[in-house]
Every structure is written in C-alpha cells, then in structure tokens.
Amino acid sequence: MDGNQTQVRVMRPGGWVEGPGGGLLLATSGEPPSWFVLEEHPTLFKQFAELPPAPDAIKQFATQYGNLFANLRSGAQLRSTLDDWQEQTFRMRCVLELWEAAVVNSDWLLNRALVELARVAEKGPLKPYQVVAAELVERMRGDLLTGGGVASKCWQAVFVVGDVVTEQLSEMAPFFERAAPSTGSDPVPPQPLKIGLRPKELHQAVWWQCARFLTDGTLVRQCPQCKEWFTVQPPITRTTRKFCSDRCKQAAYRHKQKAKESQS
Numbered sequence: 001m002d003g004n005q006t007q008v009r010v011m012r013p014g015g016w017v018e019g020p021g022g023g024l025l026l027a028t029s030g031e032p033p034s035w036f037v038l039e040e041h042p043t044l045f046k047q048f049a050e051l052p053p054a055p056d057a058i059k060q061f062a063t064q065y066g067n068l069f070a071n072l073r074s075g076a077q078l079r080s081t082l083d084d085w086q087e088q089t090f091r092m093r094c095v096l097e098l099w100e101a102a103v104v105n106s107d108w109l110l111n112r113a114l115v116e117l118a119r120v121a122e123k124g125p126l127k128p129y130q131v132v133a134a135e136l137v138e139r140m141r142g143d144l145l146t147g148g149g150v151a152s153k154c155w156q157a158v159f160v161v162g163d164v165v166t167e168q169l170s171e172m173a174p175f176f177e178r179a180a181p182s183t184g185s186d187p188v189p190p191q192p193l194k195i196g197l198r199p200k201e202l203h204q205a206v207w208w209q210c211a212r213f214l215t216d217g218t219l220v221r222q223c224p225q226c227k228e229w230f231t232v233q234p235p236i237t238r239t240t241r242k243f244c245s246d247r248c249k250q251a252a253y254r255h256k257q258k259a260k261e262s263q264s
C-alpha cells in the first residue's frame with residue numbers, strides 16, 4: 001500500500017499582513033490548491049526542520065511551499081503567524097536531533113541536544129518555541145533522565161516533543177482509491193481498493209513525512225555537491241549512496257581532479 005505517497009494540495013500564500021503586537025501573519029488569498037508537496041518534495045520536512053527562525057527565511061519558504069495552516073476552517077482568518085512557524089520548525093528540529101541520538105545511541109548527541117534546549121529556554125519564555133524548550137528541559141531533567149539507556153531516554157523525549165504531532169495528524173482525511181489498473185490485460189479485472197491518509201495543510205504534510213521517516217527506515221541524506229536532501233530507501237537504493245544524482249557525483253569527481261592537478 002503506498003497511500004502514504006499520495007498527493008497533498010497546499011495553498012500558496014497571498015501576502016503578508018501585520019498582526020497584533022507587530023507579529024507577521026501570512027495570509028492566503030484563497031487561491032485554488034496548486035501543487036503536490038509529498039510527491040514533488042519527499043524531503044521537505046528536513047528543509048522545514050532546518051529553517052532559520054528569521055522572518056525573511058520563513059517568508060521565502062512559505063512563498064515557495066505554501067502556508068502552514070491554510071484550509072478553510074477559519075474562514076476569513078486564514079493565516080499562520082511567525083510564532084506558529086518558529087514553534088513548528090523548532091519542534092521538528094528537536095524530534096530529528098533526538099531521534100538521531102537514539103539511533104546511534106549517543107550520550108554526546110543527547111547532551112548536545114539538551115544543552116541547546118537549555119540555551120533556547122533560558123532566553124524565554126517570550127515566544128511559544130521557548131516555552132516548548134523550557135517544558136522539555138523540565139521534563140527531561142525530571143523523570144526522563146533518571147533511568148534507562150541513552151536510546152530509551154531519547155525515544156521518550158521524541159514522544160514528548162512530538163506530542164503535538166498526533167493532534168495535527170488526526171485531522172488528516174482518510175480516503176479510498178483504486179490501485180492503478182494493470183496495463184495490457186483485457187478485460188481489466190476488478191482492482192483492489194487502497195486506503196490512505198491525505199494531509200490537507202502544509203504542517204500536516206511535513207509532520208507526516210517526518211513520522212514516515214522515523215518509522216519506515218527511509219534514510220535522508222544531504223548531497224555534498226548541491227546541498228539538496230534526497231532519500232535512500234533500502235533495498236531500492238544502495239545505502240552507500242552519497243550523492244543525489246550521477247550528475248553531482250561526476251561534478252564532485254571533476255572538482256576533486258582539478259584540485260589534485262592544481263596541487264601538483
């Protein structure tokens with residue numbers, strides 16, 4: 001069943017307005033849904049997690065990929081605040097960092113994540129993401145860190161920081177669709193139905209990608225040549241794959257050769 005791979009339509013933002021207290025709001029114009037984020041950008045959640053909290057970076061991302069919350073449930077008040085973006089990207093970054101620490105069972109990575117959380121928490125609590133950091137530090141210092149190995153502590157922390165995910169994903173719409181008819185058979189036999197979940201908004205789409213990444217063994221790597229993220233799906237693609245494409249592999253090779261020549 002690959003219902004997970006299904007399309008999600010994301011509305012592009014219509015423009016920026018100044019919100020109460022000077023916070024930026026990203027407003028949608030109610031334009032028709034325009035593109036398919038899961039299919040076209042399977043590693044978007046990585047970019048999302050690493051999005052800097054600066055308004056300009058968020059604006060640019062939103063203009064390209066759509067508004068965080070964009071469906072019609074709130075009528076005329078279609079918007080996502082800067083606070084929303086900062087909190088959501090911060091949570092995902094925490095989840096991925098702690099997940100990495102759990103997978104490699106690294107005390108060092110866990111400590112690094114904790115130090116970073118404490119640093120963010122110290123500055124607050126002015127912003128929602130600073131409140132999240134303070135809560136996490138509090139909980140992790142308390143019951144989470146008293147027993148068990150590094151990996152189990154990290155997993156628990158992932159659940160704490162990801163609590164919000166369940167809530168967001170619960171709004172996704174379940175749907176049925178027919179499996180693609182096999183070609184060349186005549187007459188076409190009845191096709192089985194597939195069930196899947198369809199994210200309606202960008203925040204659901206990126207959390208859905210992130211949840212899949214944490215559960216299905218897909219690896220996501222950054223291409224050292226073009227810096228784009230790409231997926232490695234054993235056994236379809238080799239786990240040793242380093243570059244996103246042959247083109248980048250060749251470019252890196254040529255680059256290396258050139259460097260060698262200029263050295264000698």
Ligand SMILES: [Zn+2]
Nearest residue numbers: 223226244248
């Ligand atoms: Zn590349």
